[in-house]
Amino acid sequence: MNDSAWARRPTDHEIREVLVAGRTQGLLGEADTAVVFHDLDLLDDRLDELVAAFPPNALHAIAIKANPLIEVLRAVVARGCGLEAASFEEVMLARAAGCPPDRIVFDSPAKSVAELRASLELGIRLNADNFDELDRIIELRPPDSTSIVGLRVNPLVGDGSIPTTSVAGAASRFGVRIDRVVDGLVPRAEAHPWIRGLHHHVGSQGIAIDAHAAAAAATAALRDRLHDALGRPQFDTVDIGGGATTDYVGEGPTEPAEFVAAVSAAAPSLFAADTVLMTEFGRAVQANCGWAASTVEYVKQSSEGDIAVLHLGADFLMRPAYQPEHWQHRFSVVDGTPGAGPPAPWIVSGPLCFAGDIVGRSVPLGAVSAGDTVVVHDVGAYTVGMWSRHCSRGIPLVLGHRRAPTGEIRFDVLRARESPEDVVRFWSADPFGHQVGSAPR
Numbered sequence: 333m334n335d336s337a338w339a340r341r342p343t344d345h346e347i348r349e350v351l352v353a354g355r356t357q358g359l360l361g362e363a364d365t366a367v368v369f370h371d372l373d374l375l376d377d378r379l380d381e382l383v384a385a386f387p388p389n390a391l392h393a394i395a396i397k398a399n400p401l402i403e404v405l406r407a408v409v410a411r412g413c414g415l416e417a418a419s420f421e422e423v424m425l426a427r428a429a430g431c432p433p434d435r436i437v438f439d440s441p442a443k444s445v446a447e448l449r450a451s452l453e454l455g456i457r458l459n460a461d462n463f464d465e466l467d468r469i470i471e472l473r474p475p476d477s478t479s480i481v482g483l484r485v486n487p488l489v490g491d492g493s494i495p496t497t498s499v500a501g502a503a504s505r506f507g508v509r510i511d512r513v514v515d516g517l518v519p520r521a522e523a524h525p526w527i528r529g530l531h532h533h534v535g536s537q538g539i540a541i542d543a544h545a546a547a548a549a550a551t552a553a554l555r556d557r558l559h560d561a562l563g564r565p566q567f568d569t570v571d572i573g574g575g576a577t578t579d580y581v582g583e584g585p586t587e588p589a590e591f592v593a594a595v596s597a598a599a600p601s602l603f604a605a606d607t608v609l610m611t612e613f614g615r616a617v618q619a620n621c622g623w624a625a626s627t628v629e630y631v632k633q634s635s636e637g638d639i640a641v642l643h644l645g646a647d648f649l650m651r652p653a654y655q656p657e658h659w660q661h662r663f664s665v666v667d668g669t670p671g672a673g674p675p676a677p678w679i680v681s682g683p684l685c686f687a688g689d690i691v692g693r694s695v696p697l698g699a700v701s702a703g704d705t706v707v708v709h710d711v712g713a714y715t716v717g718m719w720s721r722h723c724s725r726g727i728p729l730v731l732g733h734r735r736a737p738t739g740e741i742r743f744d745v746l747r748a749r750e751s752p753e754d755v756v757r758f759w760s761a762d763p764f765g766h767q768v769g770s771a772p773r
Contacts, residue, residue: 337377338587339579341620342369344666347707350733351625351667353741359731363749366626366643366728370399370712370746372407373734375621379411382613385588387603393437393457395574395614396422398713399622401730403746405429416574416612420447423456433457434478437571437610439531441506445472452477459484459531459571462508463516470524480569482529483517485510485554487547489534499535507532510550518561528566530555533573536615537658541577541586545598548572552599570602571610578619580710581660586616615713622712624648624728625666628704629683637679640700644708644728645682645689647720652691653682663695667705673698680706684723716747724759726750 342350350369354360360367382392393414396405400422405415406429414435415426420443426436433455440447441461448469451458455478460466462484469481484507491501499506508516510532521527534547555567572595576586596603603609626642633639646653652661663680678700680692691708700706719727729749734742757763 336585336587336589337374337381338585338616338620340374340377341579341709342371342374342623344664344707347623347625348666350741351705353733354731354743357743359743359745360729364729365629366624366648368622368624368648368711368716368728368730370401370404370730370732371621371623372404372732372744375404375407375618375712376411378617378621379408379413382588382611382617383412385592386611387605387609389605390609390611391435392611392613393435393571394617395612396425397717398614399618400425400717401746402429403732403744404618405431407732409435416614417456420444420450423447423451423454427454434480437612439484439612448472452479455479457529458482459529461506463520466520466527470520473526477526479526480529481527482531482567482569482571483508483513483527484531484533485513485551487532487534487550489543489546489550491535499533510554513554514557514561518558521558521566522562525566529569529571530567531571531573531610533612534575536575537577537580537583539575539577541591541594544572544575544591545594548595548599548602552601555601565606568606569608569610571612572602574611574613574616576613576616578615578710578713580619581662585620618713619710620712622710622715624708624711624715625705626708628700628702628706631700631702634679637677637694638700639679639681640697640706641681641683642691642706642708643683643725645684645691646686647682647684647722647725648715649682649691649708649711650718650720651714653688656690656693661692661711662709663692663697664707664709665697665700665704666707683725686722721758724755726752726755 393416394408395416397418409431415431417423417438437457439459449472452473457480459482486504486507486509532547532551534543559565579585626644628640630641651659675696677694678697680695682689727750730747732744732746
């Protein structure tokens with residue numbers, strides 16, 4: 333039996349216990365027709381396993397975009413990890429979560445002058461996307477800045493099985509092609525010794541472990557060429573990104589020990605004591621920690637099969653709705669009539685008013701009735717963080733849960749449920765009270 337935390341997810345039995353505890357403690361009411369949960373114990377275990385698999389001086393900057401809830405980010409920081417920001421707003425989320433500046437890495441491909449200036453003043457780590465941005469950083473960097481600056485390179489190892497999450501093919505819009513780096517980077521690095529980093533990222537989900545190993549080998553070889561050209565070692569920080577495969581339907585997880593074994597065999601110099609090795613895992617850490625429970629509001633029949641109508645749809649599961657061939661979640665009935673009758677293929681529909689709001693097709697479920705509770709598994713990443721305002725439904729209550737040594741289940745509110753009034757304020761002219769004034773007529 334595999335005891336890796338990266339192979340675990342909350343079971344239906346554990347989920348029922350959490351739901352009972354939430355109701356008993358008065359956290360779940362009539363208005364909570366959908367609730368998102370995050371297993372914080374499992375998150376801790378996964379982070380601990382990640383840290384243990386890598387060298388002790390590695391920095392694991394968990395991708396904020398996977399799950400931007402500040403309370404979740406605080407849990408990540410508390411385990412000694414850093415945070416990876418894909419926007420300046422995410423930099424501010426990292427700061428709000430208490431992450432030290434030297435453990436925040438800012439990777440946006442469209443950093444403005446103001447954002448770069450602020451990041452350099454704060455001492456945030458920066459990965460420049462291109463030489464123009466690197467020149468902008470050179471011009472803006474104050475002499476006393478502690479920011480470590482790197483350049484993102486495209487290792488050209490090819491695309492994975494999901495085009496929209498693959499970023500290391502020849503057509504990628506991210507980074508500098510690896511075969512064009514040396515001539516442009518050497519003179520800049522020679523004049524500015526604080527340019528110390530190299531960064532690559534292959535993609536997120538649908539990426540074979542061999543591609544990660546090949547990318548690491550290519551970046552290690554590039555570093556050797558740069559040091560030969562400079563006549564000295566300078567690039568002591570190498571960021572190998574994230575993208576380990578997560579356990580969705582039909583895909584098994586890539587565990588940290590397996591990832592390290594493959595990458596270190598291909599690029600042993602990156603694991604040496606004189607190198608700060610960085611990772612940017614997001615989905616692989618967070619996805620299986622999360623689950624969502626929704627009341628079945630109606631059961632309907634169609635020519636394509638029986639339909640269970642939930643209170644979570646394409647607003648929450650955007651990728652499964654729009655790219656079902658690549659993103660498939662597990663579903664189960666845990667409250668009401670679970671297991672009644674043999675499994676049959678169901679269509680799982682969301683609450684939005686358009687025909688494409690289908691988040692599961694041919695889902696094997698037993699009998700389902702209105703009022704039952706259906707669980708959507710593996711939703712800890714790229715769900716709440718990608719919430720869509722189509723049809724203006726509010727974001728549901730998000731709860732974190734832990735089990736005390738006594739066995740008691742304890743909860744933290746990670747995000748309060750949005751009320752209809754909250755949504756009205758969101759769409760108003762000045763929802764945050766900035767007093768922006770009236771537009772000219």
